[in-house]
Structures are given as C-alpha cells and as structure tokens.
Amino acid sequence: MRRGFLAGSLVACALLAASSVAAPPTLIGKPAPDFVLKSLDGTNLRLSEYRGQVVLVNFWARWAGDSRQEIPALDRINTTYQRAGLVVLGISVDEDLRRAGEFAASMRVSYPILFDTGSNVGRDYFLEKMPMTILVDRAGIVRYSKTGFKLGDERAYLDQIRELLRE
C-alpha cells in the first residue's frame, strides 16, 4: 500500500516536472538582460549603451551549420539598416576563443562579434539551441526571438526590424 502511494507520488512529481519543462521560459516582453562582452577588436561592448536603437543579438557557434548561413544574411541586413538605427551584435558561444576569433575574422562581417566564453549571457537569454536571434526594441525590451535558421528566415527578421524601426 505504502509502495503504491510512493510510486504514485513519484509519477505525480515526474508529471509536474514534465509540465514545467514543457513551457520553455521566454524573454519576450521583458527587459533584455544587460551584458558587457569583449569584442573581436578588443573593445568591450555593453548592450544597455545601445538604448534608443533597435538591437539584433545573434548567438552563434562555429560548429553550428545554420550559423554559417545566417551570418552573411545578418551582415546584409546590418549594411542596409545600420543608418536607420539598427545595431547587430553577434555573440559567439564557442569555448575555444582563438578558433572562434579566426572563424569570425574569416567571415569578415561588418558588425561587432563578441565572445561569451563563460556562457553567462547565453544562460541569461535561455539559450538552448544554436543559432538564436533576439530583437530588442528602442526601450530595451525583447520583442522577438527565434531559434535556428534556414534560408528565407531573414525575411521574417526584416519584417520585425522594419516595424521596430518605425516605432
């Protein structure tokens, strides 16, 4: 009888845990967690210093194939919308700083590449899969989040960016 009760309790706990896992945490509508990271050129950049501009934050990794497709698309977006008030920040979560730096330099992107070697920023942003793109509005609120990338997704980014730039 007692064993049955114990087993039942365990199942209930497991179900509760599963239900809590089922709903992934989201930052949409909440203030973007601030961070300061070292960039490829050696300067430190802080997210909150871009308040008043629309910021696209892209978490990427050298080993994530989708990132290799997404980075050139983001570079084109940056080139076009930079003058309109868009800031693109690429954040590498590679642990090997040297190889990540080499890879970033080889991509020759026009926007800053930052290094989150301790994965602290990724944790704050509930980063689970790579790549992940976040859009932060002029008030510093997260307005859009997308995990993964396939060709054509940049059109969805553009729609969101145009809307945020108009606000």
Place this chain on the structure above:
Amino acid sequence: MNRNRRSVSNIACAVLLTCGWAATAGAQATDASAPAAPDASAPADAAPADVKTLDQEVQGLKKDVIDLNKDLFVLEEELLYPANTQVALYLSMDVGAFFALDSVTLKIDNKEVKNYLYTAREADALLKGGVQQIYLGNLKAGKHELVAFFTGKGPAERDYKRGATTIFEKGVGAKYLELKITDRVAKHQPEFIIKDWE
C-alpha cells in the same frame, strides 16, 4: 532585531502609502470621470484650463511614484546591505595618460567578488572625474584581504596587468575603500592605490 522591526514597519508604511496613493488616484479618477459629461457641454475656451490642471495632476502623480520608488529602493538597500556589515568599494581614475582601463577583478579573502569589463564610454566617464561604486557587499567584523587586478593598455599601447592588495580592518560600522588609478609622471607608469576611507 530592532533594526529589522524598524525596516518591516518602514515597508508597512510604504505599502500603506502606496495603497493610500492608489485609493487617492482612484478617487481622483472617479472624480475626474464624474463631471466629464457636463464638461462636454461647457464652452470651448474652458478646455485648455482643464487640460492644464489634468496635466499638473499627472505630473504630480508621476513625482509621487518616483518618490515612492526612491523610498522602496532605500528600504531594499537597508535590508540587503545593513550599514553595520556593509563594505563598499569605489573606483576612480586620476589623469590616466599611462593606462587605458579594460577590466577590474576584485577578490576579497581569496574569493572573486567582482569582474567588471569597462566600455569606452565608462572608461571615458571615469577619466572625466566619475567615481564608480564597483562593489557593495557585507562582511563580518575583523581583518580581510582585498586584492584588485587591473588590466588594460599601459605605456606604448602594451598589454598591462597589475595588482594591488591591502588588508583592512572591518569594524562595527560601514567600510569604504577607494581603488585609485593615478599616473606616476616621474616613472611614466600608472599607479594603483587602495585608499581606506575611515
């Protein structure tokens, strides 16, 4: 104990004030909505005065909200960092011609308590005379060791890393220490000093 009671009573006061303010605001809103109908038929030249009064009321309410936020912040600070165990560390830069600050790492009793990266704007603000509260925490009374590591660009744009250490005595009251970065013109080198503010 008495302090905690005082803090709790302060919070209670703040909550009551908030409730009172909300009730007042609600009443004002009701009052404002009540005569809305007759106002609609009032002459058109009366409208700007009403708008002005309403604007003043809104400004007043905004000020009340800011004041309440300030009180709550002070209360929170008092609860989290009681003054008798408080240790505050400040960082300042004087001149800085021989050193461009990049980051500071602080260790108290061999435990890392802060690692701060400086952006160009922040370093510039420090050079202009700004003082940064880099760490606020609590320590028990007694002797403690503080080690600060400063990294950046030194003379001739070379990577530069220096440490400064001090042993300070934490008494009954709050403790304030200042990390000062100054230039030693004679040696063309930066100097890192930890100053104990009694």
